[in-house]
Amino acid sequence: MASANSNAKAETKNGNYKDQNNNIENINNNSNKVNKEIKQKLKYELPSDYKYEVHKCICDRPQKVFECGRCHHYFHGRVSELCKVHPRDCFLMDFCSCPYCFTSTTNVMESSLSLEQVRKIEEAQLPDDSDDF
Numbered sequence: 495m496a497s498a499n500s501n502a503k504a505e506t507k508n509g510n511y512k513d514q515n516n517n518i519e520n521i522n523n524n525s526n527k528v529n530k531e532i533k534q535k536l537k538y539e540l541p542s543d544y545k546y547e548v549h550k551c552i553c554d555r556p557q558k559v560f561e562c563g564r565c566h567h568y569f570h571g572r573v574s575e576l577c578k579v580h581p582r583d584c585f586l587m588d589f590c591s592c593p594y595c596f597t598s599t600t601n602v603m604e605s606s607l608s609l610e611q612v613r614k615i616e617e618a619q620l621p622d623d624s625d626d627f
Contacts, residue, residue, distance in 0.1 A: 549578035553585070559612055561605040565595040568612045573599045 557571050574588035591598055605612070 551579040552577050553580055553583060559605040559607055559609055560589070560602050561607075562592040562595060562597060563601040563603055564597045565592060567592065567594040568605060568607065568615070569593055570609055570612070573602060 552575055555572060559568060559570050560573065561568050569589070569592070572585070572588045574585070574590045577583060589599065589602070592602055607615075
């Protein structure tokens with residue numbers, strides 16, 4: 495029982511504790527100091543020139559109508575682009591060039607026409623030589 499009492503601490507009037515060697519210890523102040531030190535260690539400030547960019551995945555982007563600037567044909571689909579989130583993914587149905595004249599996608603631009611309007615243009619009958627104007 496003497497060993498149990500030797501490790502015990504007696505509380506004083508101020509909320510401090512005395513151990514067997516009459517060393518006074520303030521539990522509250524020590525815990526506050528420890529918390530402040532931990533917060534300072536965990537706090538990390540980013541440099542002022544740090545730029546955080548969130549890259550959006552473009553893999554599931556919708557199909558659109560495009561017009562070739564060289565041959566002026568319309569086509570529907572997606573132009574091949576590199577996704578920054580999935581750089582190794584390749585979609586085989588994406589266009590790398592115009593399907594009609596094989597010019598690069600730098601000459602291909604998004605059209606203001608809808609797919610239905612393009613279908614009407616493609617299915618329209620062209621006048622033949624026998625028509626009179």
